[in-house]
Amino acid sequence: MSTQPTSRFGDEAVPLELLRARAHNQRWAEQPDDVIPLTAADPDFPAAPVIRQALIDYVSSGVFSxxxxxxxxxxxxxxxxxxxxxxxxxxxxxxxxxxxxxxxxLALLCRHWLSPGDEAIIGDPVDFLFGHGVRAAGGVPVTWPIDRFTPLDPADLERYLTPRTRLLCLCNPHNPLGRCFRRDELETLVRFCLERGIKVLSDEIWSEIVYPPATFTSLLALAPELAANGAVVHGFSKSFGLAGLRVGYVAMADPEAAARLLAGSEQPSTVDGVSTLSQVAAMAAYSPDGLAWLAEFQAHLRQRRDQTMEALQAMPGVQAIPPEATYVAWVRLPPGSASAETVVAQLLERQRLAVVPGSPRWFGQRAAGHVRLCFATSAGVLAEGLERLAAGLEEAARQSG
Ligand SMILES: Cc1ncc(COP(=O)(O)O)c(C=O)c1O
Structure with missing residues (x-):
């Protein structure tokens, strides 16, 4: 595979001025100009032309009922x-x-399935949104330790169940571990939940960012009775760079269950609901041209993943397993490092590099000693970010040694 970035995802394609004005959530717009933010998982590239054209056409029509x-x-x-x-x-x-x-x-499903005091199992580590969604619904998140390789084992999960357990939340592919769950482990786990009256929420927002030979299996691709025991959450922020349009969906194998979910939401009252413009963009994402753009983006990301891993493996004491999916690298800091929060603060102050610390607030207790970096940018921006990381860790090692 060529190491040359395609021009669609080359350095010149990163619209720095626009990103500095518009890319929030710890990214360019929230950092001083000399900082490289490999923080929130959000691509540094403009959306696919087919999406932009669909928006232009819809806006030109002038009807926004x-x-x-x-x-x-x-x-x-x-x-x-x-x-x-x-x-x-x-x-x-x-x-x-x-x-x-x-x-x-995610929040909608948690509100739908949980009553105050009900327990929901979430991974540790995992993206903060799971704990947030459960707590916002009045539920109690119960953390289930997970790592990159140990198969999901119902016998292990059983230790975390109580009579109040109502929900198992899966992040598949997993942020931040970069893992795709295998079909057989999903089948066993979802069957175990079905037999105990536990629903399964499967957040599959990362499922288009998978690096062969890894393969992704959706909850909805399991046997009908398993697929019907939960719901999938998906969106367009990661694969198509539409985070600011705030559009996604819940998908359920059982249409009656979906109708109940909708009826219980604030969407029929119009308090809540999705901008039609955002849905138009999302439809264009799933068009043949949108999927062709995605294939190019995937090829680019694979190169950036390899670039990231090569650089990380050359940093003394750092451990990082190549992700099977997602465009985040989960980096274990060298033994003897200061806390992830301290390292991140030093990287920002001295190297002008922003990454996400493995804090309980972002990922759970088991994230300690890690940082997460996003590599959905150009080869040049990434190279600069990785050089800054290497320099920062080298400096930290010199100080502690
Ligand atoms: C697992 C997971 N779910 C949900 C989200 C948020 O997606 P959205 O922007 O569509 O709300 C993220 C963002 O990083 C994520 O990693």
Whole structure:
């Protein structure tokens, strides 16, 4: 594979001025100009031309009436078709509900399934949104230790169950571990949950960013009774760079369950609901041109993953396992390092590099001693970021040695 970046994802394609004005959530717009932010997982590239054109066309038409509560019918159809064609999942448009992003889908499902005091199992480590969604619904997150390689084992999970356990939250592929769960481990686990009346929420927002030979299996591609024991959350922030449009969906194998979810939400009252413009962009993402753009982005990311791993492996004492999926690297700091928070603060102050610390607030207790960096940028920006990381860790090692 060529190491030359394609021009669509080359250094010149990173619109720094626009990012410095618009990219928030710890990224360019929230950092001084000389800082490289490999922080929130959000690509540094403009969206696919087909998405931009679809937005232009819709805006030019000038009609912005209310959309249906569950999302535009065409949107729901486009999602269902995508899942049937790309993911071998038996999904009907009536099982799809448009939501304001994956984060909103996660929160909606937690509110729907949890009553105050109910317990939900979440991984440790895992993205903070799981604990946040459970707590916001009045539930209690119970953390289940997980790592990059140990198979998900129901016998182990059983130790964390109580009579109040209602929900198992899966992040597949996993942020920040970069792991794809195997079909057989998912089947065993979801069956175990089904037999105990525990629902499964599968956040699959990372499922398009998978590096062969790794393969992804969706909850919705399991046997019908397993697929119907939960819901998938998905969105367009990671694969298509549409985070600011706040659009995603919940997908359920059981259309009646989806109808109940929608009826119990604030979408029919119009308090909540997804901008029709955002749904138009999302539909274009799943068009043939949108998927062709995604394939190029995936090829670019694979090169950036390898670039990141090569650089990390050359840093003394650092441990990082190449992710099977996602565009984040989960980096174990060298033994004897200061806390991740201290290292991150020093990297920012002295090297002008921003990364996310493995703090309980972001990822859980087991994230201690790690930092997470996002490599969805150009080869040049990434090289500079990785050089700064190497320089910062070298300096820290000199000081502690
Ligand atoms: C696992 C996971 N779920 C949800 C989100 C948020 O996605 P969205 O921007 O669509 O809310 C993220 C963002 O990093 C994520 O990693």
């Amino acid at each position: 209310y959309g249906p509560a569950g999302g535009l019918f065409e949107f729901r159809q486009a999602v269902a078709r995508h899942w049937r064609q790309q993911r071998s999942a038996d999904l009907d448009a009536s099982g799809v509900i448009a939501v304001n992003s994956a984060a909103a889908g």
